[in-house]
Each structure stands twice: as C-alpha cells, then as structure tokens.
Amino acid sequence: MKLLLGLVGLVAAGVLVTTAMADSQSRFLITGSSTVAPILQLASERIEAEHPGLLIDVQTGGSSRGIQDARAGSVDAGMASRDLTPEEAAGLHVVPLAYDGVALIANTANPLTSITTEQVADLYLDRVNDWSAFGGSGPVTVVHKAEGRATLEVFLKHFGFDNKAIQADVIVGDNAQGVRMVANDPNAIGYVSIGEALHAVENGEPIRLLALDGVEATLETVADGTFPVRRTLYIMFPESTGASETLLDYLRGPAGRRIMDELSFVPAATGTP
Amino acid sequence: MTRPGSRSGWSLVWAAGLLGGLLVPTVVLYLLWEGVAFLRGSPAALLGTDWYPTQGDFGILPLVGGTLATSFLALLVSVPVGLGAAVALHFHAPARMRDTADAVLGVLGGTPSVVFGLFATVWFVPHLGASLASAVLVLTCMVTPTFTLLALAALRQLPRDLMEAGTTLGLKRSQVIRRLALVVARPQLAAAASFSLARCLGEALAVEMVCGNVANMPTGLSVPVRTLTTTLVQEFDYAMGEHRTALHLVALTVVLFAAAATTLAIRLSNRRGEVPA
Amino acid sequence: MTRVASWTAFALLFGFFVFLVADLVVEGAPGLYAGYLTDAARDGGRAGGIAPVVVSTLVLVLLSVLMALPFALGGAIMCSELLAKRPGLSRAFRRSYDVMAAVPSVALGLVGWMLFSEGLGLGFSLLSGCLTLVLMLVPIMTVAFLVGLDSVPGSLREACLTLGVTRWQALWLQILPAARPALLAGLALAVGRATAETAALVLTSGISTRMPGSVLDPGASLSVHVYHLARDVPGGEARAYTAALALMIINVALHMGLTRLRRTAHVAV
Numbered sequence: 001m002k003l004l005l006g007l008v009g010l011v012a013a014g015v016l017v018t019t020a021m022a023d024s025q026s027r028f029l030i031t032g033s034s035t036v037a038p039i040l041q042l043a044s045e046r047i048e049a050e051h052p053g054l055l056i057d058v059q060t061g062g063s064s065r066g067i068q069d070a071r072a073g074s075v076d077a078g079m080a081s082r083d084l085t086p087e088e089a090a091g092l093h094v095v096p097l098a099y100d101g102v103a104l105i106a107n108t109a110n111p112l113t114s115i116t117t118e119q120v121a122d123l124y125l126d127r128v129n130d131w132s133a134f135g136g137s138g139p140v141t142v143v144h145k146a147e148g149r150a151t152l153e154v155f156l157k158h159f160g161f162d163n164k165a166i167q168a169d170v171i172v173g174d175n176a177q178g179v180r181m182v183a184n185d186p187n188a189i190g191y192v193s194i195g196e197a198l199h200a201v202e203n204g205e206p207i208r209l210l211a212l213d214g215v216e217a218t219l220e221t222v223a224d225g226t227f228p229v230r231r232t233l234y235i236m237f238p239e240s241t242g243a244s245e246t247l248l249d250y251l252r253g254p255a256g257r258r259i260m261d262e263l264s265f266v267p268a269a270t271g272t273p
Numbered sequence: 274m275t276r277p278g279s280r281s282g283w284s285l286v287w288a289a290g291l292l293g294g295l296l297v298p299t300v301v302l303y304l305l306w307e308g309v310a311f312l313r314g315s316p317a318a319l320l321g322t323d324w325y326p327t328q329g330d331f332g333i334l335p336l337v338g339g340t341l342a343t344s345f346l347a348l349l350v351s352v353p354v355g356l357g358a359a360v361a362l363h364f365h366a367p368a369r370m371r372d373t374a375d376a377v378l379g380v381l382g383g384t385p386s387v388v389f390g391l392f393a394t395v396w397f398v399p400h401l402g403a404s405l406a407s408a409v410l411v412l413t414c415m416v417t418p419t420f421t422l423l424a425l426a427a428l429r430q431l432p433r434d435l436m437e438a439g440t441t442l443g444l445k446r447s448q449v450i451r452r453l454a455l456v457v458a459r460p461q462l463a464a465a466a467s468f469s470l471a472r473c474l475g476e477a478l479a480v481e482m483v484c485g486n487v488a489n490m491p492t493g494l495s496v497p498v499r500t501l502t503t504t505l506v507q508e509f510d511y512a513m514g515e516h517r518t519a520l521h522l523v524a525l526t527v528v529l530f531a532a533a534a535t536t537l538a539i540r541l542s543n544r545r546g547e548v549p550a
Numbered sequence: 551m552t553r554v555a556s557w558t559a560f561a562l563l564f565g566f567f568v569f570l571v572a573d574l575v576v577e578g579a580p581g582l583y584a585g586y587l588t589d590a591a592r593d594g595g596r597a598g599g600i601a602p603v604v605v606s607t608l609v610l611v612l613l614s615v616l617m618a619l620p621f622a623l624g625g626a627i628m629c630s631e632l633l634a635k636r637p638g639l640s641r642a643f644r645r646s647y648d649v650m651a652a653v654p655s656v657a658l659g660l661v662g663w664m665l666f667s668e669g670l671g672l673g674f675s676l677l678s679g680c681l682t683l684v685l686m687l688v689p690i691m692t693v694a695f696l697v698g699l700d701s702v703p704g705s706l707r708e709a710c711l712t713l714g715v716t717r718w719q720a721l722w723l724q725i726l727p728a729a730r731p732a733l734l735a736g737l738a739l740a741v742g743r744a745t746a747e748t749a750a751l752v753l754t755s756g757i758s759t760r761m762p763g764s765v766l767d768p769g770a771s772l773s774v775h776v777y778h779l780a781r782d783v784p785g786g787e788a789r790a791y792t793a794a795l796a797l798m799i800i801n802v803a804l805h806m807g808l809t810r811l812r813r814t815a816h817v818a819v
Contacts, residue, residue: 027766029673045760059674059756059768062511074671141402146486147327148511164325169497170403171486173507173782176594180784184399205784279718286632289624293688294643296621297650300661300685357559365553366560377567379805385746385773388794391780392570395577395787414570417563447552468652475654477749478777502656502749509660509753524657535652539645 027055028243032066032079033150034174035193036233039097039251040079042259047250054243060174063150066236067092073238077247080234081193082150094236097251098265101194102154102229103217104210105179109186111136114211120159123189126167131187143181143190144168150231151175155191158229176200182207194222198264223266233265301528307521314515319522324488324499326508326516335488336523339498340530342405342491343480344473347412348420352466355417356455359424364450378425381418389414390479403485406494411479416469423465427458460544467538471531477502501527574795581792591759595779595789600796602761606769609676609762610755611744614683615691615737621684622691622736629692630699631721644696650689658685659753667754674768679755683744691740698732699725735811742804745797748773757782772797 030040037060044056061069063080067088070078084094104115112134122128123140131138144166145152156163170188172178175196182188183205194217197209209217212228221227235251237244250256252269260267312319321332362374393411401407431454439449455462477500485497486507501523512520589599625647633640662682672678702725710720726733748771756768757778770778776793779786 031673055763057673057767060510064513065511068513144487146507146511147325148508148513148516163328164323164330168487169485171497171499171507176782176784180782180786183784200784203785279716282718283632286624286627289620290626290628290632291624293621293625293692294628294646296685296688297653298646300653300658303661303664304657354559354562357556358563360552361556361560365556374564376805376809377564379809380802381567383742383746383801383805385748385776385797385801387748387773387777387780388570388574388797391776391787391790391794392573394780396573414566418567421563450552471652475652475656477654477656478752482777482781502654505656505660506749506752509663520660524660527654528657531652531654532649535649539648 027057028077028247029057029059029075030066030077030079030235031059031061031069031075033063033081033233034060035081035100035151035196036066036079036097036235038196038263039233039259039265040235042263043247043251043256046255046259047247051246054246056247062148064148070236070238076237076241076244078236080150080236082153082231084234084236089236092236092238093240094234095248096232096268097235098195098233098260098268099222100231100233100265101217101222101227102151102158102191102231103194103197103227104189104191104212105182105197105207106189106210107182107186108206108208110189110208112210113208114214116213117159120212121161124159124161124166124168138187141169141181141185141188142167143170143172143178143188145178145191146171146173149173151191151193154229154231179205179207194219194227195263195265202264219264219266223270232268301525301532304521304525304528307518308525311515311518311522322490324504326512326519329515331515331519333501333523333526335490336499336501336504337526338490339405339408339484339488340474340500340502340527342498343408343412343484343500344470346405346409347416347473348466348470350409350413351417351420351469354413355420355424355465355469356462358417358421359428360450360455362421363425363428364446364454375422375425378418378422382422384415384418386415386476386479387482390482393479393483398483402495403483403497404495405484405491405498408480408484408498408500409494411483412473412476415476415479416473419472420465420469423468424462427461427465428454430461431458460541464538464540464542467534467541471534471538474534475502475527475531477506481506501530571798574791574798577788578791578793578795581789582795586792586796590761594783594786595759595775596783596786597789600759600772600775600793602759603770603772603775603793606676606755606762607745607771609765609769610679610683610751610771611741613676613765614680614687614744615740617680618684618687618691618740619737621688622695622740623733625688625692626695626699627721629696631717631725644693647689647692647696651693653686653689654749655686655747656749656753658682659750661685662750662754672766674754674756674758675766676755676762676769677765679751679769679771680765682750682754683747686747686750687740687744690743691736694736694739695729695733698729698736701732702728731811731814735808738804738808738811742801742808745771745800745804746773747771748777752777772800 037058040058044058063082066078066080069075070092106112129140131140170181172181175192178190178192179200182190215221215227217227222230257267319331319333322334323330323332324335362371389411393407397407397410436449439453480500481503486499486503487497488499489496491498504523505520509520586599587604588601590601592598629640629643666672666678666681706724710724751771751774757770757774758768759770762769776790779790
C-alpha cells in the first residue's frame with residue numbers, strides 16, 4: 001500500500017511541477033538560419049529584460065525551414081541567410097538585417113594568408129591534396145558543409161561548384177562547428193560566415209580569414225560590397241503584430257546596431273546594398 | 274470480497290499495459306508508412322551510391338556501408354578483448370577483484386556515449402583524422418564493457434560441475450576453458466555479441482563526433498564515413514520535403530537492423546550449447 | 551597461454567578505464583568551482599556554470615520517468631499477472647518489449663520531433679524531449695519490472711488466493727511489495743538511461759543553455775551539453791570535460807545505488 005501511495009504522490013508531484021512550469025505567457029517564436037540566430041538570441045535576451053511579459057524563443061533549423069515556417073504562419077518570424085526567391089518572398093514582410101560574407105578560413109599554423117578562386121577549386125575539387133602545392137606542408141583536410149545549409153548554397157553558387165564533384169574530408173553542420181574543426185586541425189581549410197569567423201578570431205581562436213582573390217575578408221569589405229562572396233541576412237514576418245514591431249524597431253535602432261557590431265556583422269542600414 | 278475499486282483498477286492496468294505495449298510498434302509502423310510512401314516514388318534511387326538529398330539523389334548504400342563497417346569492425350576488437358577480460362575475471366581472478374571489476378564494468382557500461390565521443394575527439398581524431406578508424410575505436414570503447422558484462426553473465430550460467438568434470442577427465446585448466454567452457458557457452462556468447470552489435474548499429478552522437486560524415490563507401494580505415502544514424506543527426510533539422518521523407522526511411526532501416534540483431538541475440542541466448550564429444 | 555591472453559585483454563580494458571577517468575579528472579576538475587552548479591552558463595557555455603542545464607536535466611529525467619512509469623508498470627503487470635494463463639500472448643508481448651528496448655534512440659528522436667514538436671506544436675521544448683524519452687523508457691522499464699514480478703514465487707500468488715484475498719489485493723499487498731527492490735532497480739536504470747540519453751534529445755529539446763522558464767522552453771540536458779560543447783563550440787573542450795566529469799560522477803552514484811538495490815533484490819528472493 002505504501003508503494004501505491006508513493007506512486008500516487010510521485011505522479012501528483014509530476015503533474016504539479018508540469019502545471020507550475022507551463023505558463024500562459026505569450027511567446028514569440030522565431031525559426032530558421034543558424035547564422036542569423038545569434039543576432040536574434042542576443043536581441044531577445046535584451047528585449048525580454050526591457051519588456052517583461054514578452055518571451056522570444058529562437059530556434060535554428062536552416063534558412064529554408066525559416067522561410068517555410070514563416071510562409072505557413074506557424075511561427076512569428078523566420079530567419080534566412082540567403083536571398084529569397086520571388087515565390088518564397090510573396091506575402092511575407094521581408095526585412096534585410098545585416099550583410100555577411102562567406103570566407104575561407106585556415107588554421108593560424110598554416111602560412112597561407114590569401115587564396116585565389118583557382119586555388120579554392122584545386123582544394124575542393126580534389127586536384128590538390130597537399131599544402132606543399134601552395135608553399136605549406138601536410139595533407140589538406142577539406143572541411144565542407146552538410147546538405148540543406150544556406151552557407152553551402154552560397155559557397156557552391158559563388159564558385160560554380162557541383163556538390164557531387166567536391167571531395168570533402170569532413171562535413172560539418174553549423175558555422176561554429178566549422179570554426180572548431182579548423183581551429184583544431186593545422187591542415188584544415190573551411191568556409192564559414194565572416195561574422196562568425198571574425199567573432200571567433202576576437203575570442204582568440206587560432207583561425208585566419210583568408211583574403212579571396214586579393215580582397216581581405218573584413219567588415220569593411222563586406223560593408224562596401226567589394227568582398228566577392230557576400231550575402232544578406234534577413235528576417236521575415238508573416239504578419240505585423242505589436243511584438244514584431246517592437247522587435248524590428250529594436251533591431252533597426254542603435255541597440256540593434258550594437259548587437260551587429262558585437263557579432264561582427266554589417267548592419268543593413270550602414271552597408272552598400 | 275471484491276471491492277468496486279478493483280474492477281476499474283484492472284481496467285486501468287489493461288489500458289496502461291496495452292498502450293505501453295503498442296507505443297513503440299506504432300512508432301515503427303509510422304516510419305514504415307512514411308518510408309513506403311517514399312519508396313513508391315523512386316524505389317531504385319535508394320540503391321545508389323550517391324547521397325545528395327537536396328539534389329534528389331537518395332543512394333542509401335554508403336550510409337548502410339558506413340553503419341555496417343563501423344559496427345562490425347568495432348565488434349572485431351570488442352569481442353576478443355571483452356571475452357579475454359571475462360575469462361580472466363571468471364576463471365582466474367580472486368573473488369574480491371571480481372566484485373570491483375563488476376562495479377567498474379557497470380559504470381563503464383552506463384557511461385553516456387557522448388563522454389566516449391568527447392574522449393575520442395581529443396585522443397583519436399588528431400592522430401587518425403575524422404575517419405572510419407576513429408569511429409570504430411569510439412564504438413569499441415563504448416561497447417567493450419557491455420560485451421564483457423554480458424560475456425561474464427554467460428560464463429556464470431555454466432553448470433558448476435562442468436569444470437570438475439573436465440579436470441577429472443585429465444584436461445588442463447586452459448583446455449577446460451577453451452575446449453569445454455567456451456564451447457558450451459558459445460550460443461550465449463554469440464548472443465552477447467549480437468546485443469552489442471545492436472548497440473553499435475544504433476549509436477549516433479559518439480560516432481557523429483568523429484566519423485567525418487562524408488557519404489563515402491567505407492573503402493579504407495582512413496576514409497571519412499557517414500552512418501545511417503549520423504545522417505539523421507546532421508540533416509534532420511534542416512531537411513524538408515522529399516529529403517525529410519527519405520530520412521524516415523533511413524531511420525526505419527536502422528531500426529530494422531537493430532531489431533534484427535536483437536532478435537538474433539534473443540534466439541541465441543535461449544539456445545543450449547552442445548558439449549563436444 | 552589462455553591465462554596470459556585473457557589477462558592481457560583484462561589489462562587493456564581496465565587500463566583504458568583508468569586512463570579515461572584520469573583524463574576526465576585532469577581535464578575536467580580545473581573547471582569545477584563553488585558556483586559551478588548554481589551559476590548560469592556564459593559565453594556559449596565556455597564560462598560560468600551549468601545551472602540551467604541542471605534544471606533542464608532534472609525536469610527531463612524526472613518527468614519522463616514519471617510519465618513512463620504507469621505504462622511500464624501496467625505492461626509488466628499485464629504480462630506477468632493478467633496474461634499468466636495465456637503464455638503465448640505473454641511471450642509475444644515480452645519478445646516485443648525486448649526488441650523495442652533496442653530501438654535506436656535517434657530514430658525515436660526523429661519520431662518525437664514529428665509527433666510532439668511538429669504534431670503537437672511543442673517545437674524544441676523540454677516537454678517534447680520528455681515525451682520522446684517516454685517512448686524510449688517504457689520498454690526498458692517494462693523489461694526491468696518484469697524481472698521483478700517474475701521473481702515473485704507463484705506459491706505466494708496461490709497462497710493469497712486460498713486465503714480468500716482478491717487478486718487485486720494480492721497484487722498491491724503482496725506481489726508488488728515482494729518485487730519492490732527489483733521495481734526500484736528498474737526505476738534507477740531508467741533514470742540512468744534518461745540521464746545518458748543524447749541523440750533523442752538533441753532532436754527534440756535542443757541545445758539551449760538558457761534557464762528554462764517552463765516545460766515549453768527548450769533546454770539542454772547535461773549529456774546534450776557535453777555533446778554541444780565538444781562539437782559545436784570552438785574552444786569548448788575544457789568545459790565539455792568538466793560537464794563530462796559531472797556526468798560521470800552522477801553515473802557512478804546511480805550505479806552504486808543500482809548495485810545496492812540489486813543486492814537487496816536477490817536477498818528478498
């Protein structure tokens with residue numbers, strides 16, 4: 001009998017915990033690109049502190065998912081790190097948030113500081129397998145991105161590669177994982193969001209952004225449009241609500257710009273479109 | 274003496290039991306349903322060697338190859354090591370040592386696989402690269418304790434008088450172990466290996482951290498590979514449309530593999546070993 | 551010959567264990583400090599403590615075990631008591647529980663996402679993670695409970711019936727108490743498995759290290775946190791080791807509890 005009572009007590013406690021924790025506060029749900037997510041995560045933490053009662057939930061799942069969810073109206077906002085097709089954008093309120101690029105990165109132990117389009121092709125299309133071809137030494141570890149990521153699409157599109165022709169040594173998921181892979185392997189080459197890479201360099205990660213065809217990968221070259229692999233980071237809303245206006249005002253205002261600065265993105269308002 | 278409460282009590286037991294019993298079969302049926310829907314579209318595409326799901330290539334063979342290669346190669350190391358350790362513990366070790374070893378094996382067997390994954394990213398990947406070899410080693414670390422525990426249990430089930438009978442026949446201790454004990458326990462030891470295999474086939478994250486995730490056929494130990502489970506981990510969040518349906522089929526495949534290995538293990542463990550003439 | 555080979559294998563396996571533990575302690579211990587369990591995670595987990603992770607882990611593990619308990623207990627009682635006179639059916643159920651307990655958790659994660667996160671609209675949330683863990687735990691717990699119920703001698707059941715006690719009373723007053731150590735061992739096993747689980751949770755309750763405000767918020771369990779730090783966070787290894795050490799300590803404690811329960815279970819039978 002004691003056991004029965006114990007069980008009933010446990011279940012009751014569980015139910016209590018559940019109901020106590022399940023609140024009725026309204027939440028603002030954002031899904032999509034993991035490149036854009038850090039901006040919204042930082043913004044939501046600060047907005048929530050200023051606006052008690054507003055809960056913003058940021059979840060990643062890729063740009064295409066963000067666009068699809070926003071189109072279906074199943075979320076309050078979607079995030080994308082690639083351009084939307086006209087069909088995708090129809091009926092959505094699409095707002096450019098920031099400019100970003102996709103940069104090639106190497107370990108700081110690698111003497112390479114710049115790379116050409118030709119060399120990128122050599123490395124990714126399996127024509128060169130050892131750094132000795134470019135004045136270094138050691139077998140190349142080609143870090144590539146998993147299917148379904150916008151960064152992959154931007155990379156393939158810019159260099160005109162067919163994904164099937166690429167011979168990768170490691171396939172990673174999001175940008176941070178790409179940075180980590182290159183930071184841990186002196187012979188690795190990878191490509192990630194410039195914002196993420198600059199942020200990692202600031203944090204002391206042993207990676208270097210390679211100049212592409214002579215153009216340095218910096219906030220300036222992304223801002224003035226000279227860095228060749230550039231993209232716009234978007235947020236899109238299925239409908240305008242009080243909360244969405246609050247969020248948008250915040251992101252476009254000085255506080256939003258500060259966040260872009262902290263994360264090494266170029267605010268859309270200050271860059272060359 | 275029948276109280277009114279007991280009747281509804283038994284109905285509750287029936288309801289909970291049936292619901293619980295049907296829970297996971299329903300899950301498998303759901304995967305089957307989605308998988309068959311995909312197969313109706315393009316069954317032949319599945320048997321290709323190209324896995325580029327966003328371009329419509331759903332060749333599942335490299336993933337199957339990766340899963341089978343990592344799991345079986347891991348067993349190839351785990352079984353001799355685990356069997357040796359079990360024999361040492363059961364036949365040679367003093368009782369005190371056996372208790373300590375049981376505790377150590379229990380702790381290792383219950384260790385979350387990510388801990389082995391972390392260990393492998395630090396100790397294996399820098400030397401072996403993200404490759405089949407690293408994936409095999411991480412599975413070996415994970416599954417050897419489990420196999421050893423199961424092998425020990427198999428040896429403990431052996432009839433006590435077996436050893437005595439062997440000695441009376443004038444066999445040396447090592448002969449008794451090799452020609453008698455291990456032969457009689459063979460079905461149970463095979464069952465232990467099969468259970469371990471099921472665990473290897475289904476492991477996802479520890480492997481994903483070290484295997485490289487490139488959809489190659491496993492043609493060499495230094496080749497980066499991708500398994501059925503790691504594909505789910507890396508792609509599912511980002512998959513849409515046909516890609517997502519294809520991943521249901523990937524999940525179904527790995528569930529069937531694990532179920533087959535487990536069923537085999539259960540069959541084997543119920544079988545009696547034959548004493549050699 | 552057999553002796554040397556077997557001791558070599560033994561030395562390999564236990565040498566590995568010593569090396570693993572030493573590695574975890576050497577790399578992980580420096581990250582431990584007084585506020586490790588009570589401070590929020592900072593800088594993506596590279597600094598600060600693991601308070602949100604502790605809360606998420608507790609919610610995930612306790613809630614899922616509680617939710618799985620009635621189904622598992624019902625299933626075990628059904629097989630051992632209700633189907634006692636239908637051995638074929640009972641065996642079929644048992645066989646299916648054994649196989650279900652071996653379903654790879656990552657597949658359950660996928661189904662959990664489809665059913666709970668998308669189907670019920672829970673998204674990445676602790677609740678979705680709990681429900682997915684229930685799928686995983688029900689067969690595991692049922693199998694463990696059955697071991698306990700099967701070890702209760704049939705003579706006890708007959709004795710109850712001859713004394714005019716109803717089967718329902720016999721179940722609650724005699725059979726379950728007799729099986730109690732094994733039932734508790736099943737619970738401890740479930741807690742261990744839920745704590746160790748990662749794949750199913752990465753897909754359903756997410757990797758967030760923010761303090762969950764409710765079960766509808768996402769939250770990383772300790773295992774998921776180790777995975778996230780070791781895989782996605784540049785420079786996250788040191789903290790991954792600390793979290794892994796914490797996980798290992800929990801694992802040892804759970805194992806010690808389990809061993810004690812199993813010992814009493816044997817004495818009781």
